[in-house]
Amino acid sequence: KAFSEQFEVKEDLGKGAFSIVRKVVHTSSGVDYAAKIINTKRLSARDLQKLEREVKICRMLQHNNIVRLHNVFQEGHVRYMIFDLITGGELFDDIVAREFYSEKDASSCIQQILDSVSYCHKMGIIHRDIKPENLLLSSKKPGASVKLADFGLAVETEKKKHYYGFAGTPGYLSPEVLRKEPYDKAVDLWACGVVLYILLVGYPPFWDDDQSKMFEQIKQGRYEYLSPEWDSVTDEVKKLIDGMLTMDPDKRITAEQALSHPWIKNR
Numbered sequence: 001k002a003f004s005e006q007f008e009v010k011e012d013l014g015k016g017a018f019s020i021v022r023k024v025v026h027t028s029s030g031v032d033y034a035a036k037i038i039n040t041k042r043l044s045a046r047d048l049q050k051l052e053r054e055v056k057i058c059r060m061l062q063h064n065n066i067v068r069l070h071n072v073f074q075e076g077h078v079r080y081m082i083f084d085l086i087t088g089g090e091l092f093d094d095i096v097a098r099e100f101y102s103e104k105d106a107s108s109c110i111q112q113i114l115d116s117v118s119y120c121h122k123m124g125i126i127h128r129d130i131k132p133e134n135l136l137l138s139s140k141k142p143g144a145s146v147k148l149a150d151f152g153l154a155v156e157t158e159k160k161k162h163y164y165g166f167a168g169t170p171g172y173l174s175p176e177v178l179r180k181e182p183y184d185k186a187v188d189l190w191a192c193g194v195v196l197y198i199l200l201v202g203y204p205p206f207w208d209d210d211q212s213k214m215f216e217q218i219k220q221g222r223y224e225y226l227s228p229e230w231d232s233v234t235d236e237v238k239k240l241i242d243g244m245l246t247m248d249p250d251k252r253i254t255a256e257q258a259l260s261h262p263w264i265k266n267r
């Protein structure tokens, strides 16, 4: 049966570049979902290819900390991707609301993110856009489960390192991507390092109003633990962040290694 025969479209949840995310209800079961709705009429052949890639990758991934794709419908030029409905909003807004997380809550949060990243990497998928805006919370309670969303920039890894293009979000880009070198799944661990830093103090490790200056900071791996806010943060988590914000991708900590780090394991 077609989408319109099975679902009712409700309010907007969020807007993407070429898409809108709206709440939909499955009429017969009464279950709510989030539908990513795209009008494919105006998409270029390249963007259509990217959309097929996103659907293919989402279909490969079944994990508690990854937003689940349940179904895809096409009606004329309109494509409906039916995902889990996640009602806790974005991690980004929760950090703003709380200013920053305790080490206990930050550890639980980053552990779930690393679980999802480790699973993606085992499945041969690089997310390429890990950031608080793409991490959704199952509820508003501290310790709510975190779900990685939006695989619109995700790619399947090749056997060897490859330059998949300049993609991601400026403040989360790794040095190797900025240098336009071949890269691999380690770019996701760099982004996790940026996220962990933000969780602990509420501001990013690399920032400048002038984007090219910010890119310079990233390429030099120049960040610091400023006083007084970082004085009360344990050396243990600073070592974990340093492992993630390691310039050389071959020396950078992997998701598996990070999950065994004492600051994560002994929480």
Ligand SMILES: CCCCCCCNC(=O)OC[C@@H]1O[C@H](OC)[C@H](O)[C@@H](O)[C@H]1O
Residues within 6 Å of the ligand: 013, 014, 015, 016, 021, 033, 034, 036, 067, 083, 084, 085, 086, 087, 089, 090, 136, 149, 150, 151
């Ligand atoms: C955007 C591609 C994946 C869509 C996943 C839908 C997940 N379920 C889902 O319920 O997404 C909710 C909204 O969806 C957007 O984030 C993806 C809003 O920005 C967020 O504020 C969020 O409220």
